[in-house]
Amino acid sequence: MPHVCLVALTGFRVADPELRELGLSLPGLRRRGEAIAALPALGLLTLAAHTPSHWTQCFHEAAAVDDALVEELCQHRPALVAISALTASIEESYALCTAIRARGVFSVIGGLHATALPQEVLRHADAVVVGDGETAWLSVLGRAESGSLQGVIRGEQFRMADSRLPRWDLLPPGKRRRFTVQTSRGCPLACEFCGASRLLGPYRQKPPQCVAAELAAIKAIDPGAVIELADDNTFAGPDDPAELLQALAEAGLPWFTECDWRISQRPELCKAMAAAGCAQALVGVESPVHSYAGMGPKGAPAQRMFEAIAAIQDCGVAVNACFVAGADGETRQSMEQLGELVAACPAADVQLTLQTPFPGTALRSRLAREGRLLEDRTWKHHTLFEVTHMPDQMTVADLQSGFRQLLARLYSPAEARRRAKMRHQIWRGRHKLVASE
Ligand code: SF4
Numbered sequence: 001m002p003h004v005c006l007v008a009l010t011g012f013r014v015a016d017p018e019l020r021e022l023g024l025s026l027p028g029l030r031r032r033g034e035a036i037a038a039l040p041a042l043g044l045l046t047l048a049a050h051t052p053s054h055w056t057q058c059f060h061e062a063a064a065v066d067d068a069l070v071e072e073l074c075q076h077r078p079a080l081v082a083i084s085a086l087t088a089s090i091e092e093s094y095a096l097c098t099a100i101r102a103r104g105v106f107s108v109i110g111g112l113h114a115t116a117l118p119q120e121v122l123r124h125a126d127a128v129v130v131g132d133g134e135t136a137w138l139s140v141l142g143r144a145e146s147g148s149l150q151g152v153i154r155g156e157q158f159r160m161a162d163s164r165l166p167r168w169d170l171l172p173p174g175k176r177r178r179f180t181v182q183t184s185r186g187c188p189l190a191c192e193f194c195g196a197s198r199l200l201g202p203y204r205q206k207p208p209q210c211v212a213a214e215l216a217a218i219k220a221i222d223p224g225a226v227i228e229l230a231d232d233n234t235f236a237g238p239d240d241p242a243e244l245l246q247a248l249a250e251a252g253l254p255w256f257t258e259c260d261w262r263i264s265q266r267p268e269l270c271k272a273m274a275a276a277g278c279a280q281a282l283v284g285v286e287s288p289v290h291s292y293a294g295m296g297p298k299g300a301p302a303q304r305m306f307e308a309i310a311a312i313q314d315c316g317v318a319v320n321a322c323f324v325a326g327a328d329g330e331t332r333q334s335m336e337q338l339g340e341l342v343a344a345c346p347a348a349d350v351q352l353t354l355q356t357p358f359p360g361t362a363l364r365s366r367l368a369r370e371g372r373l374l375e376d377r378t379w380k381h382h383t384l385f386e387v388t389h390m391p392d393q394m395t396v397a398d399l400q401s402g403f404r405q406l407l408a409r410l411y412s413p414a415e416a417r418r419r420a421k422m423r424h425q426i427w428r429g430r431h432k433l434v435a436s437e
Pocket of ligand 1: 197
């Protein structure tokens with residue numbers, strides 16, 4: 001029987017040692033890093049569900065690529081090693097491909113980075129999957145089996161109704177509390193800095209009965225599981241969310257998601273989210289100094305978004321407001337104002353990242369045209385915490401140091417405690433709201 005090793009390069013990556021140190025010492029940042037590291041790689045577990053029965057397979061989560069990992073994989077005598085990596089870990093995935101290919105084993109990489117830059121990936125891996133993996137997977141395995149795996153393999157647009165239960169059983173043993181469920185793919189908007197809206201094809205929603213089946217399977221594994229919806233913008237589509245919310249409510253598990261602030265204009269939806277167990281919605285406030293192209297109706301002044309955040313929280317859903325520093329127009333003074341603005345934001349959690357030109361985004365194309373990509377900041381620096389482009393109104397050093405100061409302020413122990421208290425107040429209030437209806 002041929003064997004495939006599925007390898008997810010997981011964990012929170014920061015290449016800059018000073019930032020790494022800051023991340024370890026600030027409780028808010030550390031909590032975020034731990035939450036990201038705890039999420040299982042949904043893409044590979046989904047592909048595993050489409051693997052034909054004459055193949056055997058195993059799943060590996062690796063925080064780093066080293067000899068021990070290569071040995072561990074080779075012990076399975078695989079015909080193929082399939083790797084999922086984000087931009088920040090793509091260079092490690094290339095090193096893994098080199099080591100694996102030296103042992104005569106085929107390698108393939110898929111995901112957003114691979115879809116954006118297939119020719120780059122092909123310099124390191126035997127093959128690259130572009131687009132939806134589910135529809136390319138049989139071809140990848142067939143070619144590996146026949147010894148002819150090479151080049152670009154394009155996945156056709158996957159029908160969400162054909163979704164299968166991810167192979168949670170392949171996860172390493174141990175108590176895992178966070179699980180990911182995808183209810184939609186892509187986004188109807190097209191923010192300039194976002195890859196998901198362009199690389200994943202048109203916005204598609206998964207039938208609620210498929211979501212319900214996944215939730216039931218997770219609950220059977222861990223009745224105390226926490227669900228992270230692996231969506232880019234839940235509830236942004238035209239479908240009536242009632243059935244999806246019913247599935248979530250029936251599962252009875254707390255869940256986190258990503259939305260845009262306009263859900264506040266649908267108070268019934270926000271209340272139904274809270275009643276269905278939504279603990280927190282991540283909402284992009286983005287940059288207060290720059291209105292990105294492609295945001296469409298999501299674009300609004302920060303104060304309007306703050307009102308929306310307060311309204312969502314009044315319904316019992318805590319909001320994690322996401323701010324971006326380093327967009328065009330950012331200055332030392334505006335960075336200081338950003339600190340004030342974030343501190344004044346009513347959200348029960350905040351997230352601050354640096355503008356990052358990921359491959360496949362309109363932002364990267366524009367900055368490349370303007371000659372503003374920093375060539376020495378290779379992919380491992382695309383962590384959302386390191387400057388990778390030339391700002392238009394300040395120096396790289398000033399942006400990086402201003403960002404560090406902001407991180408230290410916003411993720412300080414006192415701030416982390418204050419926002420944790422806010423979250424608990426909102427959740428307590430939600431129980432009262434639900435009980436009174
Ligand atoms: S709303 Fe979010 S997911 Fe949609 S395009 Fe903008 S950043 Fe991407």
